[in-house]
Amino acid sequence: MGSPPAGPYHRRKGLIGGGGTYAAIGARIWLPPTEIGMMVDRGHDFPASIEANLLEYGPEMWIFRDQPDRLTTRALNSYKGDHRNFQYITPRIRITPKDLASTRIPRPRMLHFICSPTRASTIMSEVRAVQDWYPTTIYEPIPDRCVPEELPALIEVLPSISILSPNAEEALSLLSIPLPPTRASIEEAADRFLQYGVGHERKGWIIVRSGEMGAFVKSLKSEGRWVDAFWTASADDAGRIVDVTGAGNSFLGGLAAGLLLTNDVLKATFYASASASFIVEQEGLPRLSRDKQGHLLWNGDLPQRRLDALVTRHGN
Template identity: 65%
Template sequence: MFIIDEFSFLDDNGKSTAKSLAPQIGGGGTYASIGARVWLPPSQVGMIIDRGSDFPPSMETELAEFGDEMWVYRNQPTGTTRALNTYRGDHRSFDYITPRIRITPKDLQGTRLEKPTTLHFICSPSRAATIMSEAQQISGWNPTVIYEPIPDRCVPEELDPLIKVLPFVNILSPNAEEALALLSLPLPPTQKLIEEAAHKFLEFGVGVNGNGCVIIRSGAMGACVAMKNQSPRWVSAFWTSEEEDKIVDVTGAGNSFLGGLSAGLSLEDGDIYKATFYASVSASMIIEQEGLPAISVANGTTHWNGDSPQRRLNELRMRHGEPKD
């Protein structure tokens, strides 16, 4: 879903602080689409936006900067989906303040987004099963499925529904805290615990015949990429611990990571490990500011926040001893 995010800032006693933030473009799908757009032309990326009469013209203008053809607008008399992000100290809560307009695979039919090669979605395990059941009813469509469990449903009670849907997804990608919570493993995350979690998910059987992949997004530690009968491999975060000043707001980082992964799969002929480098760079663009990154074109080259994604990709590959383009 596309979401208009609103914000409330409270002190530790629950009283409103002086800090304020204007409503912003939100929604995990939006950030995932931008993460893919870092690498692909707008004609190859897209999502549906349910737009009410309350949809700010400034947001439509901002979205158009990334390419009008990315966005399939549907006018809704009920208004645009809105949510309130409440920050109390270091704790963030998220609550919908309008009815949600959910999107299903059938909504893509009859639009230019029909039968995409890659499908990314964020929801509870139970809803994931419903989405995959609907997708399988669409004749001639067999997308690469990237499933991101919604954070507030990453609890032990959701493990059994998750196990049931895993054979129908190609890539499972919770973040480290979510993965450990689902499996009732202790916090804080460590590399050993994260690899243990990835192994457990693979044992449950990800993908057809267990040939899928688990990518556990682990913040500053990078991302753990695990596949059947292979040792886990790590791709580091682009911004290192020595560059913390570059990290302004991590909202949407995981979503954009998976959008970048989707694009990388397209550009690297389905090689998941190589695609994860694209994912890490996409996330690096999102966390440098509040809201979406700035896109610009200079001398025929597209830049994001004034930098070249390809330059960052080459730098990240060199850190890992991988050949650059």
């Protein structure tokens, strides 16, 4: 479920939601459905229209688990001005790495998860318990736990994380850096996280997702680099940004796909930015179609065209 900002208050029911869903779609923009896996708990009230919508993106990517004695997990994104509030309105079911063991993706190469730092530690303990599984881990801290009190738990799990990616407000909040974010304060936050030790032997990356400012990408062994958002605040882009719900999640799904295709974090960030551009153009998920040559179009456009345009914009 989700709803975008429109005027002082806006509410709409019945949209497909969930950070994992948007991340999966962000990856699907670049990869065939057989390369993606997301577990979906299907309660007895799971809407047939939503299932049909998901299947349009490729039935292979969805791993349905029937829960006949439960309601489908639902939540509410509500906006008042620029402030977003999120709350579950039915009980949620947590998914852990152990749940993947009996699926077609028992040991995926990329693992994206959204949770508290303490739960991230539990997830990484389960990953380490699986023999010969060394996934690239993309950790997105859950927004309501991005507070200074959670910083010690985050520092504890950072050595197990390949890529840490909070948004700008979350990064600054964790570190008690004053808001609103600026490029300078975002770069300061990234440096501090890296000094805390992201990744095994401090070889991890920080990507701070910063809305219309773009994304700041850095590791201890690379200079920081800003990658533009595809749609910006320019007059030419006016009206293209309709609803930012799920944009950050789809960014990280696109990042995972880009990493599989390029094995390069900076290059993958361009894929991530292009993925997010399709999510913000409407409420809910982007629409699919095909051109006369049979190429898959997202919102009537080719993802590769947007990727090429973004790379060209950077002079690469």
